[in-house]
Amino acid sequence: MGDNGGVPADYGDFQELVDEVSALLGAPATLEDRDFRLIAFGVHDSEDDSAVDPVRTRSILTRRSTAEVRAWFERFGIARATGPVRIPAEPEAGVFRGRLCLPVRHGGVVHGYVWLLDEAEHSPAQLSAAMAVAARIGDRLAELAEAGAGAGQALRALLTALSRAARDTAEDDLRAALGPDADLPHALVCVWPPSRGGKRLAAAGANGTAVPDGVNGSAGHVPLAADELPGIRAVPGAAAIVRVPGWGRWEAVAVLVRLRSPHVLAPARSAATRVLAAVGGPEPAPPELGGPVAGLSDSRTSLADLPAAWREATSAARAARAQPLLGPVAKWSGLGPYRLLTALPADAPPDPAVAPLLTPDHRELAHTAEVFLDHAGQAGRTATALAIHRQTLYYRLSRIEQLTGLDLADGESRLLLHMALKAARL
Structure with missing residues (x-):
C-alpha cells in the first residue's frame, strides 16, 4: 500500500495519467467514466476566474455531470469516436466553453472520456501523444474490470456456499481477485430493492458481477455493465457488487466496501446511499411503503468472516424495512432488540397469545x-x-x-x- 489517501496503490496511476495529458496539451484535464462520473482531475492553476468552467466545477464538486450536459456531449458521437472530438459551447445546456474530448477505449469499447477546458489548436503530434495516454487509461480500466468481475463472482460464491470446502475455495478466489486489498478492513452492505424495482433487478443479467473502475483521491468506483445491475454505475469505495439471494422474494444487492479504519463505516454508508439512489429512482417510496432499504454490517478484517457480516447486513436491511426509524440505511450495531429478533426465521408464526x-x-x-x-x-x-x-x-x-x-x-x-x-x- 502506498500513501494515496487511503486508496489502494494500484489505483493511483489514473491521477498520474490525467496529469500527463494535461502536460501534453497544456490545459487541465478531467477523467470521467462512460456515465460521466468523475474519476480524476488535473489542477486548474489559472489566475483568471472567468476561465473556470461551471461544468467542470460541478463535475468535481458533485462527481458527475448533469443530464443536459451529457446529452449535449453525446450528440457529437463521443461514444463511437476513436479520436479527439471538439465540442462547441452551448449555454442553454450549461456548457459555457467549448472543449476537447479524448475517448478512452479498449478493445473497441468506450470506458470513459478525458476532457480538456481548452479551445486552442494542438498539433497532430500533441493529439497523437494524448490519445496514446488515453489508450493506456483504457487498458488500465479494462484490466480492473476483469479483476472486478472475478471479485464479484467470488464474493457471491462465498456468501452462498453451503459447505466448508466451498467457502474455502471462494475465499481463496476472492483473496486472489482483491490482491493487496484483501487484508484491508471491509464491511458488507445489503441493499433490498423496492417491492416493484426488485423485479427489475431480479431479471437483470446472468452473472451480476461488478467491475472496479478508476479511483481518485479517497473515492473508488465500481461501474456495472448495463445488463447486470441496471442503474448502478459507480459506487465509491466498493471492491465488488453482486446480486445475492436474500430474504423475501427477490435477490438483494451485496456491496463489499473497503474501509479506511475498522471503526469508521462512513464509506459503507456512502456506498449504500449510492446504490439506494440507483435502485429507488428519483423519488423512492419510504421503507414502510416498500421503498428500498440498506443494512450495514460491522467491519471485518478477515475474508473468512464475510458470511457472518452478510447475515448482519441482511438483518439490518430487514430491520430497516420493518422499523422506518432505523432506515433507510440501518447499521447492525444500532439495531437494538432487532439484533435478536432478526435471528428468528422470517416465516416464524406469531406467538399464539399475541x-x-x-x-x-x-x-x-x-x-x-x-x-x-x-x-x-x-x-x-x-x-x-x-x-x-x-x-x-x-x-x-x-x-x-x-x-x-x-x-x-x-x-x-x-x-x-x-x-x-x-x-x-x-
Missing part, C-alpha cells in the same frame, strides 16, 4: 400496545404520543388484555407482547 392482536381488525390496538410499551408503560406519555385522551388509552389497554390474555402489569407479559409486536414487523 396472534389475535395482529389481525387487520385490531391494527389500531396493536399500534397502541407498541407505543405504550415503547414508552415504558407510562400512560401520560403514551396518550400524548397517540394524541388521545388518557381514558381512551385505558380502554384500549383493557381490550388488549382481553384479546391476548396477558396482564400488562406483569413484566414478562409485557416483554412477550413487546417482542412479538416487533417481530411481527419483520
Whole structure:
C-alpha cells in the first residue's frame, strides 16, 4: 500500500495519467467514466476566474455531470469516436466553453472520456501523444474490470456456499481477485430493492458481477455493465457488487466496501446511499411503503468472516424495512432488540397469545400496545404520543388484555407482547 489517501496503490496511476495529458496539451484535464462520473482531475492553476468552467466545477464538486450536459456531449458521437472530438459551447445546456474530448477505449469499447477546458489548436503530434495516454487509461480500466468481475463472482460464491470446502475455495478466489486489498478492513452492505424495482433487478443479467473502475483521491468506483445491475454505475469505495439471494422474494444487492479504519463505516454508508439512489429512482417510496432499504454490517478484517457480516447486513436491511426509524440505511450495531429478533426465521408464526392482536381488525390496538410499551408503560406519555385522551388509552389497554390474555402489569407479559409486536414487523 502506498500513501494515496487511503486508496489502494494500484489505483493511483489514473491521477498520474490525467496529469500527463494535461502536460501534453497544456490545459487541465478531467477523467470521467462512460456515465460521466468523475474519476480524476488535473489542477486548474489559472489566475483568471472567468476561465473556470461551471461544468467542470460541478463535475468535481458533485462527481458527475448533469443530464443536459451529457446529452449535449453525446450528440457529437463521443461514444463511437476513436479520436479527439471538439465540442462547441452551448449555454442553454450549461456548457459555457467549448472543449476537447479524448475517448478512452479498449478493445473497441468506450470506458470513459478525458476532457480538456481548452479551445486552442494542438498539433497532430500533441493529439497523437494524448490519445496514446488515453489508450493506456483504457487498458488500465479494462484490466480492473476483469479483476472486478472475478471479485464479484467470488464474493457471491462465498456468501452462498453451503459447505466448508466451498467457502474455502471462494475465499481463496476472492483473496486472489482483491490482491493487496484483501487484508484491508471491509464491511458488507445489503441493499433490498423496492417491492416493484426488485423485479427489475431480479431479471437483470446472468452473472451480476461488478467491475472496479478508476479511483481518485479517497473515492473508488465500481461501474456495472448495463445488463447486470441496471442503474448502478459507480459506487465509491466498493471492491465488488453482486446480486445475492436474500430474504423475501427477490435477490438483494451485496456491496463489499473497503474501509479506511475498522471503526469508521462512513464509506459503507456512502456506498449504500449510492446504490439506494440507483435502485429507488428519483423519488423512492419510504421503507414502510416498500421503498428500498440498506443494512450495514460491522467491519471485518478477515475474508473468512464475510458470511457472518452478510447475515448482519441482511438483518439490518430487514430491520430497516420493518422499523422506518432505523432506515433507510440501518447499521447492525444500532439495531437494538432487532439484533435478536432478526435471528428468528422470517416465516416464524406469531406467538399464539399475541396472534389475535395482529389481525387487520385490531391494527389500531396493536399500534397502541407498541407505543405504550415503547414508552415504558407510562400512560401520560403514551396518550400524548397517540394524541388521545388518557381514558381512551385505558380502554384500549383493557381490550388488549382481553384479546391476548396477558396482564400488562406483569413484566414478562409485557416483554412477550413487546417482542412479538416487533417481530411481527419483520
